[in-house]
Structure formats: structure tokens, C-alpha cells
Amino acid sequence: MKRTVFIAVVALSLMLNVNAQKIKGSDTVLPLSQKEAESYMKSNSSAAVMVTGGGSGVGISALLAGTTDIAQSSRKIKFDERQKLQQGGKSVKEVIIAHDALSIIVHPSNKVGKLTREQLESIFTGKITNWKEVGGDDLKNIPYSRETSSGTYEFFKESVLKNKNFVNGIMSMPATGAIVQSVSQTKGAIGYIGLAYLNKAVKAIHVSYDGGKTFTEPSVANAKNKTYPVVRALYYYYEAKSEATVKPFIDYILSDVGQKIVAETGFITLN
Numbered sequence: 001m002k003r004t005v006f007i008a009v010v011a012l013s014l015m016l017n018v019n020a021q022k023i024k025g026s027d028t029v030l031p032l033s034q035k036e037a038e039s040y041m042k043s044n045s046s047a048a049v050m051v052t053g054g055g056s057g058v059g060i061s062a063l064l065a066g067t068t069d070i071a072q073s074s075r076k077i078k079f080d081e082r083q084k085l086q087q088g089g090k091s092v093k094e095v096i097i098a099h100d101a102l103s104i105i106v107h108p109s110n111k112v113g114k115l116t117r118e119q120l121e122s123i124f125t126g127k128i129t130n131w132k133e134v135g136g137d138d139l140k141n142i143p144y145s146r147e148t149s150s151g152t153y154e155f156f157k158e159s160v161l162k163n164k165n166f167v168n169g170i171m172s173m174p175a176t177g178a179i180v181q182s183v184s185q186t187k188g189a190i191g192y193i194g195l196a197y198l199n200k201a202v203k204a205i206h207v208s209y210d211g212g213k214t215f216t217e218p219s220v221a222n223a224k225n226k227t228y229p230v231v232r233a234l235y236y237y238y239e240a241k242s243e244a245t246v247k248p249f250i251d252y253i254l255s256d257v258g259q260k261i262v263a264e265t266g267f268i269t270l271n
Contacts, residue, residue, distance in 0.1 A: 020048035026072045063090070072236055093239075095238075101195040102194065103230075105193055106190050108202065110187070114215040119134050123190060142171065142189045144183060
């Protein structure tokens with residue numbers, strides 16, 4: 001009897017996975033989508049939502065391949081990606097679900113607590129190689145980056161580096177959590193992450209985009225009052241023909257309940 005029940009449970013699980021709404025892409029958006037999905041399924045017993053990461057580019061590629069219903073992205077879709085989707089006969093819709101304050105992090109023991117955009121550019125492009133050049137200890141800096149498929153990589157390169165290339169041989173990490181872990185364990189390290197991943201194992205840098213006149217820390221409050229300069233939108237992309245399938249879940253995220261989860265996860269709500 002127990003074996004029969006077990007087989008029935010497995011069969012039901014497999015059936016739910018087959019029929020589940022699939023969300024794939026950005027590691028930044030991943031914890032938010034997971035919490036939204038958990039809450040949504042609790043209030044909708046017949047709903048099944050599967051969420052996986054891999055990077056914004058991976059999610060958009062999956063949308064093109066037809067292997068995901070929603071691509072979650074921490075950057076806007078590129079022109080060539082939209083073209084490929086159109087060439088594949090796919091009309092894509094865009095929804096902003098939240099905002100994020102991109103956070104620059106260092107090891108907690110690092111004396112440096114503030115950097116200008118220009119100094120960050122010089123560190124990540126290899127012009128500045130020692131922390132003493134920006135007021136820190138005589139210690140080699142070790143920059144960490146996300147992989148090129150990451151939307152966070154794309155946004156950081158565009159906003160902070162002004163589209164200049166990262167230094168050759170930069171430590172590229174497959175996920176945001178790996179950057180947090182590496183920076184927390186390496187005294188000379190510096191990296192960049194989504195605000196929701198910020199914790200006490202690392203130190204957030206105060207950033208200036210006005211040549212050093214004002215330095216602001218990454219926080220929800222500073223993102224909302226527009227004093228923190230490195231803020232981006234977080235997106236969902238889906239096929240127009242799938243709207244009836246995906247809209248109930250997206251509407252849930254945009255609702256007061258869903259936006260409360262946005263705030264609880266550490267991101268910035270839409271209002």
C-alpha cells in the first residue's frame with residue numbers, strides 16, 4: 001500500500017513539473033521569483049511555478065528556444081535578442097517587477113569605504129591595482145565579476161565602466177552567491193552584487209557619481225529617494241501568446257501582496 005501511495009505521489013510530482021509555469025534567467029532576480037512563486041502557490045493550490053537561475057542571457061535564450069514561459073532579467077533585452085525572437089516568430093512583452101540598487105562590496109577588513117565611479121572603473125579595468133592608490137592598505141586588489149551571460153555584468157559594464165572592457169584575467173563567477181562568498185574570504189577582493197544579496201559577511205562601498213562631492217551607500221531608502229546612483233529595473237519577458245498563462249502570476253507580483261514580498265526580499269518596490 002505504501003509503495004502504491006509513493007508511486008502516486010511521484011507521478012503527481014512529475015505531472016506538476018511538466019505542467020508547471022517555468023521561469024528562468026537572472027540570478028539577481030532568482031530569490032525574488034522563488035519567494036513570489038512559493039507565496040503564489042500557497043494561495044493558488046492548483047498553480048505550479050518552477051524557478052531556475054543561470055543568468056539573464058540564459059533566460060532570454062530559453063525564451064527563444066521555447067523552454068521557459070518567462071525570462072527573468074536584471075537588464076533590458078538587447079536589440080539583437082529581440083530581433084532573434086521576432087525572427088523566430090515570437091512577439092515579446094516586457095514587465096518591470098521591481099528595482100535593484102547594484103552594490104559594490106569589499107572584505108569587511110578593508111579600510112576603504114567610499115569610491116568614485118572613476119576609481120571603480122580604474123580598479124575593474126586594471127589601471128588601479130593596489131588599495132593604497134585609493135587610500136587603503138598596501139594590498140593588491142582582486143576584482144570579481146559575473147560571467148558575460150549575466151545581466152548584472154552587462155549593467156555594471158554599461159553604468160560603472162562606461163562600456164570599457166574588464167581587466168584581462170578578472171575572476172568571473174557563475175553566480176552572485178559565489179561573489180559574496182569569495183569577497184568575504186579574500187582581503188583584497190572587490191565585487192558587485194544585487195542589493196538583496198548584501199549581508200554582514202561583506203562591506204558595501206559608498207559610491208559617488210559626481211566626482212567625489214557626495215558618496216551614498218546602497219540601500220532601499222537611497223534608491224527610492226534617487227540619491228544612490230546605481231539603480232536598475234528588474235524585468236520579466238514573455239511571449240504575447242502566453243499572456244493568459246503568465247498574467248495571473250505577474251499580476252500577483254505587481255499586487256500589494258507581491259510588492260510586499262519585493263520589499264521583504266531586499267529589493268525596491270515599484271511605488
